[in-house]
Amino acid sequence: MTNEQAKARIEALRAELRYHSKRYYEEDAPEISDFEYDALFRELCDLEKDFPEYDDPASPTKRVGGAALDKFEKFTHRVPLGSLSDVFSFDELDDFLVKSEERIENIAYSVEPKIDGLSVALTYENGVFVRGATRGDGNVGEDVTENLRTIRDIPLTLTEPLPYLCVRGEVYMPRAVFAEINRDREEMGLARFANPRNAAAGSLRQLDSRITASRRLSIFIFNLQEGSLYADGREAKSHTETLARLSELGFVTLPHKALLSDKEAIKAHITRLGELRPSLPFDIDGAVVKADLFDVRRTLGELTSTPRWAVAYKYPPEQVETTLEGITVQVGRTGVLTPTAELTPVYLAGSTVARATLHNLDFITAKDIRIGDRVILQKAGDIIPEIVRSLPERRTGGETVFEMPKLCPSCGHPVVRDDAGEGAAVRCIYAGCPAQRARGIIHFASKGAMNIDGLGVQVVSALLENGLIKDASDLYSLRAEDVATLERMGEKSAENLIRAIDASRKAGLERLLFALGIRQVGESAAEAVAARFRTLDACLSASFDDFAAVPDVGPITASGLCEFFADGENRALIERLRDADVLFDAVKEAPADTLAGLTFVLTGTLPTLSRDEASEKIKAAGGKVSGSVSKKTSYVVAGEAAGSKLTKANELGIPVIDEDTLLSML
Secondary structure, three states: OOHHHHHHHHHHHHHHHHHHHHHHHHOOOOOOOHHHHHHHHHHHHHHHHHOHHHOOOOOHHHHHOOOOOOOOOEEEOOOOOOOOEEEOOHHHHHHHHHHHHHHOOOOOEEEEEEEOOEEEEEEEEOOEEEEEEEOOOOOEEEEOHHHHHOOOOOOOEOOOOOOEEEEEEEEEOOHHHHHHHHHHHHHOOOOOOOOHHHHHHHHHOOOOHHHHHHOOOEEEEEEEEEEOOOOOOOOOOEHHHHHHHHHHOOOOEOOOOEEEOOHHHHHHHHHHHHHHHHHOOOOEEEEEEEEOEHHHHHHHOEOOOOEOOEEEEEOOOOEEEEEEEEEEEEEOOOOEEEEEEEEEEEEEOOEEEEEEEOOOHHHHHHOOOEEOOEEEEEEEOOOEEEEEEEOHHHOOOOOEEOOOOOEOOOOOOEEEEEOOOOOOEEEEOOOOOHHHHHHHHHHHHOOOOOOOOOOOHHHHHHHHHOOOOOOHHHHHHOOHHHHOOOOOOHHHHHHHHHHHHHHHHHOOHHHHHHHOOOOOOOHHHHHHHHHHHOEHHHHHOOOHHHHHOOOOOOHHHHHHHHHHHHOHHHHHHHHHHHHOOOOOEOOOOOOOOOOOOOEEEEEOEOOOOOHHHHHHHHHHOOOEEEOOOOOOOOEEEEOEOOOHHHHHHHHHOOOEEOHHHHHHHO
């Protein structure tokens, strides 16, 4: 095939594939089979490989992703991607509308759903998509062009070759895709994604664009950032006109929007959008109210970081009604019995929920929750299912009051009520309890502890049932040939597990203290104790006062440490770990004092650092990392899609910084 013949065939294949892709994805009316489409696609891939001089960034082959990147490059937005002020009630919305009307009468507002996703900017030159970046801190984001090319809602070429155009949109994962991916992950033994928004954010930030392509993300375009929408250079006069023109150019714009002026009509539309939430194929977390005419926007102006012409109305957590079918009790690694609600499955905030924690007996009693009750369910932080309240007025008389078992459901030994430390807990205190042993080993191997990859619930259960281990120290005497005999393991998996176990010997005191499962000792306290004492032997001889003097260690935690190290069985376990050559020394350098006395809260997705990496850097410099914002917080480090923590920081007047500022402080 000559170059000219190849060029002609490549162009013909691209045109044909674009046509059939539109028929399939946009019009739901395919004209050829998947097999025929795949054959054309493979032919194009082969020709592009043989004739690289005809490479085109708008080729349909770019939809499947390419070579993995080492990292994302930073991208500075020519026009900042700003944020909106939030309102949480109609009273606050009225206040915004009244203040606007005091300056300009009869303002028309575009009222739109607020998509719960990840904000990006798309840049086109001569009608071709050339660059895409995350919002980041609004000024600097990450170049994720190759990943965005895999999203079929993003046109790689516009219907008209406009010289320059930059638009803003929200990337999201459709609910149906989210549910399917989670089903697949469960079958493969992988952790489920928490919600569609987190899944979309993680998928868009994959270094391998082929992974992003497999996640089938979508996007709605909701704003023109920069450039002309018309070939003759004329400008649109309103937001509504802009969206209509963007649709003509090939973009998928926001649905369910309305142009309204009357306050009550605006609130009614927001209410309707809220009622639609459960039935929408995508997640929304609010509604945006923005002045439609650009002249009005210019007159109303901007605040320091947000516009005066728009607000985001945030919906309260989505709530649904379902039936509490039963209550089961699980035994945790510290022996605490935790009641769990077994619910009639119901769709809530992005996933189907069938279980929810009930915390303890006092929680059940205080809320008067009974088996058989109709209950109201929501997700705390849009992630963790929780029962808000029961509906006693809906009772039929067949409901039953729950009683905590008198005997441990795992080992049959009597349980005791423990009012210290963790609240009103019912606890099994038998050291040989199988549930505690299994969960203790699972905790020992977890990511934040010894980080033994491949040692999950099923493997631990199989090792215990087959008598290969009795406690965590036995892990280090396992042999690959023994592990390979377990169901669904195999020789390769067994070898990988033994390598991971062997590598964990050098995890260090910081991880080991957390792995031991000492009551009240989390990752932060374990790191603080390791930084202070440096060796496990020093911890063994420390007193209550020694522990209590460590930052992040209060009286209850100090008591837990003393009790643990005074116990004969625990000391015997430690000696077995010593015999297995597990490292008892701290591996991290003693923290510097650069950030000493400062407490940081991390929120959103940072441009280059993961949450764990940022936390490690702060701690290494002597600072503290907290999970919640309070008056004691020194700084909030905000990244892409920062949530309620950023809102609270602004309310309390806590300084908000970005990743670059944090790195400068370090």
